[in-house]
Amino acid sequence: MRSMITYILAGNPNTPEKVLKKLAESSDPRIRRHVAENQAITTGLLEILAWDSDPEVRVAAVSNRRCPRYLVEELLRTGDSQTLFLLAMEKWAPLDVLGALAESENPFISFRARETLSIKTRSVPFLN
Numbered sequence: 370m371r372s373m374i375t376y377i378l379a380g381n382p383n384t385p386e387k388v389l390k391k392l393a394e395s396s397d398p399r400i401r402r403h404v405a406e407n408q409a410i411t412t413g414l415l416e417i418l419a420w421d422s423d424p425e426v427r428v429a430a431v432s433n434r435r436c437p438r439y440l441v442e443e444l445l446r447t448g449d450s451q452t453l454f455l456l457a458m459e460k461w462a463p464l465d466v467l468g469a470l471a472e473s474e475n476p477f478i479s480f481r482a483r484e485t486l487s488i489k490t491r492s493v494p495f496l497n
Contacts, residue, residue, distance in 0.1 A: 382409035389407065389410060389414060398425065406429045412437055415433060424449070424455055425455060432459050453473065453478050457470045457478050464486065470482035471483045
């Protein structure tokens, strides 16, 4: 029960920053990932979580709409294959990020990014 409450707090945009900071230090990567997904997170916490030991936490941090562009670009330059592959699967990733990943020398990353781009472009409603 306690872990469920902690998980809910981690994702709640009304959770105070002090509490989010503490939750960002959790030993549970699911909690840290949920903090990284929180739309009220500060840039400072996103900077920390973008370099988390867990690739899913890193992807959640750079996929957050509040994430500064320089963090996304740094991850694209220095990220490990597992993190870049997960980012290539992220439907919420910006088109230009997916486009950069589609040009990766790693065939798995580039294939996955092209597939995600294809899905995104097919699902975008066109206006008449």
